Amino acid sequence: MSTHPVVRIAGVAAVGLLLGGGLVAALWQPWAGAGSSPEAPRQTAVAERTTLSAHLILNASLEYSAPTVLVGVGGTLTRLPQPGEVVGVGQALYEVDGHAVVAFRGARPLWRSVESGMSDGPDVQQVEQNLADLGFGDGLTIDNTFTAATERAIRAWQKAAGRERSGVIEQADVVMVSAPAVRINAISALVGASAAGPVLSYTEPGIHGRMKVTAAQLTQLAPGMAVTVRLPSGVETPATIAALDPEGVATTDPAKTTTPTARVEFPDQSLLEGLGLPALRVTVGTxxxxxxxxxxxxxxVALAGGGYGVEIVDAASPPANSPDSSPASASVPAGSRSRTVPVEIGLIADSRVQITAGDLHEGDRVVVPG
Known part of the structure; x- marks a missing residue:
């Protein structure tokens, strides 16, 4: 006979929460408004020791990074790239007045010609860094000062690119981008139009995943955490949570509430080629x-005084259909005695719950709904 007033739990919310350094579970408490429906058949299951692993299943939408608008400085556009084209540093992004405008990497656009006699400035250092990265840095000190070595490096780059060896980089010769390579997102101008204004927008070429998560799920995630992503083909590939954004993604309506998001990076981008931007399933080991x-x-079972318990069938009353063994599940024999003991619970996963404290032992039989 049970010694604690209890309510049998018929369902749970299997969401692990971090509390006090340990994993606990938030369980549905159904005693509020419980009816008097007939009790389900009583079955038993064996308390056992095993390895328990919890997983969080989320959905991720594939996306590119936010686009950056690239602004030209003048002249007539004579060639433009195609959306989706990937252009690396040192390659031509578009063409003005029949001359290639080359992508350099840097945080500041050029605001003047880079040439002998100019005053010191960060634009000099940006150009020198790009020349060195492209293999033209022999004898070059990368700093804010234009020197004879800077001019030699420019001439060497111009020769390799088939340009006039003037030793001067004009403001319209190169355009600064924010990554080693960029993907053309959209074209903002027309061939034959002026290049003085927005010409195109670009993104980083890599695709990443964006997961919308709840505040509770956010507490279970961390940058650097390994995840597994299932592709539409059924192939599973490893990925990593790169960043968490508690504020979510910005919307066009400032008053609209946004949900937290997590960014997923893929080490093998080749697996994403030709997929488009579908939603994918992400499994996180939490x-x-x-x-x-x-x-x-x-x-x-939910105890009337608070907390949880399990109903243990007395060991002296083994299941009638198995007198010499302990099957994983069996019916409670007629006339069996049972007792309810309080327990503390830990991790919930795969429809099982970890018992961390209480008078329950491996091999004990507990009552479960039939």
């Missing part, structure tokens, strides 16, 4: 416990 004492989560 915790685990080795040698855990576990029972089916439906074995938990």
């Amino acid at each position: 915790g685990g416990a080795e040698n855990a004492l576990v029972v089916p989560v439906t074995a938990l």
Whole structure:
């Protein structure tokens, strides 16, 4: 006979929460408004020790980085790239007055010609860094000062590119981008139009995933956490949570509430080629416990005084259909006695719950709904 007033738990919310350094579970408490429906058949399950692993299943939408608008400085556009084209540093992004405008990497656009006699400035250092990265840095000191070595490096670059060896980089010769390579996102101008204004927008070439998560899920994630992503083909590939954004993605309506998001990076971009931008399933391992004492989560009962318990069938009354063994599940024999003991719970995963404290032992039989 049970010694604690209880309510049998018929369902749980299997969401692990971090509390006080340990994993606990938030369980549905159905005693509010419980009816008097007939009790389900009583079955038992064995408390056992095993390794328990918890996983969080989320959806991720594939996307490119936010686009950056590139602004030209003048002249007539004579060639433009195609959306989707990838252009690396040192390559031509578009053409003005029949001359290639080359992508250099830097945070500041050029605001003057880079040439002998100019005053010191960060634009000099940007150009020198690009020349060195492209293989023209012999004898070059990368700093804010234009020197004879800077001019020699410019001439060497111009020769390799088939340009006039003037030793001067004009403001319209190069355009600064923010990455080693960029993907053309959209074209803002027309061939034959002026290049003085927005010409195109670009993104980083890599595709990443964006997951919308709840505030509770956010607490279970961390940058650098490994995840597994299932592709539409069924192939599973490893990925990494690169960043968390508690404020979510900005919307066009400032008053609209946004949800937290997490960014997923893929080490093997080749697997994403030709996929488009579908939604993918992401599996996150959020915790685990080795040698855990576990029972089916439906074995938990809510105690009237608070907390949870399990109903244990007396060992002296083995299941009638198996006198010499302990099957994983069996019916409660007629006339069996049982007792309800309070327990503390830990990790919930795969419809099982870890018992961290209480008078329950491996091999004990607990009552579960039939």
